[in-house]
Amino acid sequence: MAVIGAGLAGCTLARALADAGHDVTVLDKARGPGGRLSTRRVEPQGWTFDHGAVALGARAPAWRQALAGWAAQGAVAAWSPRLAPDSVQPLDGAALWVGLPGMAGLCRHLLHGQTDARPLELLARHQVLALERDADGRWWLPVQRDEAAPLDGEARAAALPQAPRCGPYDTVVLSLPPAQAASLLDPWRADWAHEARSTVLRPAWSLMAVVDDGPDAPDWALAWPADGPLAVLARDDVKPGRAMHPGQQRWVIQATADWSAQHLADRPEAVADALVAAAGRWLGPRRWLHTSAHRWAYATSVRAMVSPExxxxxxxxxxxxxxxxxxxxxGAEGAWASAQAAAAVSGAAGS
Incomplete structure (x- = not known):
């Protein structure tokens, strides 16, 4: 079986299928698992930033139970940050959780972190260019390997004839942002492709920043602004399992979907300057020791494909x-719920 995409949904699905006795291969174009549960490391300072999802909320009992189980295994930890004055209360007071030692640690744990679990294969830096099916009904996946820029459109079509193939697989499950899944689905399930293209996912810009930890520095660790261009400010170095650097604070500051969409094509340097200016209201006058911006093209669902059934x-x-x-x-809870549903229906297929 092949799972395309190593975000939380893909890793959850792969682990469930492997535990059910299937041989599973996970393919992802990134250098490692995580998707939006990502952690960026900046050398030589060793700074780390959870620049995708800053934390996980938990509402449904089954999802809370899953998080508690992973906490017992050392893959996640509960986080109770002090909120900034005037911050919007997050998640109606529900507990927050973070991956260990970074957010991507949960996905790594699902794939490889359980010593007694059935092993599975991760093919990182493998962008799947198409889905091909042979006369026997087996799937072959032409891929672009290494860290080259992802291919799309005409470049993808031109690369297909020479692309190496992974396979064969009896079953393939896509766990990708809908816009990326649509082009792979077109030849096989045009209705799914149309549904995926009708799904609206909005972008998000993330600022990774290090500031001085002076006597007037903020003593809170999380803010959810009620208005303005910022969606969240989260202090990374006070989360469980993170390293602290004397005299410094590490922050991830994310823009709202509206602001990110308006500045989608801006240079990262310009975005970083704008988010630094907006953060001044919350962090006060600071000495900025490091700033860098990352754009997530597919971050938040506005109109989803979900139905309870x-x-x-x-x-x-x-x-x-x-x-x-x-x-x-x-969100992460939705990704996990979808993976559970996919495991239930696809797990009966042959390995």
Missing amino acids: RRARWDAALGLGLCGEALGGG
Whole structure:
């Protein structure tokens, strides 16, 4: 079986299928698992930033139970940050959780971190260019390998004839942002592709920053602004399991979806300057020791593909499936719920 995409949904699905006795290969174009549960490391200082999801909320009992289980295994920890004055209360007071030692640690744990679990294969730096099916109904996946820029459109089509193939697989499940999944689905399930293209995911700019920790520095660790260009300010170095650097504070500051969409094509340097200026209201006059910006093209679901009865898509005749946060209702909890649904329907297929 092949799972395309190593974010939380893909890793959750892969682990469930492997534990059910299937041989599973996970392919992802990035250098490691995580997706939006990502951690950036800056050398030589050793600064780390959870520049995707800054924390995980937990509402549904089953999701809270899963997080508690991972906490017992050392993959996540509860986080109770002090909120900034005038901050919007996050998640109606629900507990927050963070991956260990960074947010991507949860996905790594799902794939490889359980010593007694059935092993599975991760093919990182493998961008799947198309889905091909042979006369026997087995799937072959042409890929671009290494860290080259992702291919799309005409460049993808031109690379296909010479691309190496991974496979064969009896079953393939896509766990990708809908816009990326649509082009792979077109030849096989045009209705799923149309549904995916109708799904709206909005971008987000993230600022990774290090500031001085002087006597007038903020003594809080999380803010959810009620208005303005900023969506969240989270202090990374006070989360459980993170290293602290004397005299410094590490922050991830994320813009709202509206602001990010308006500045989608801006240079990262210009975005960083704008977010630094906006953060001044919250952090006060600071000495900025490091700033860098990262753009997430597919960050938040506005209109999702979710329905309570169909948190995943499955075509038994093709051995083809689809899951992800847009199907599950958005966010990490939605990604996990969709993966659980996909495991239930695809797990009966042959390995």
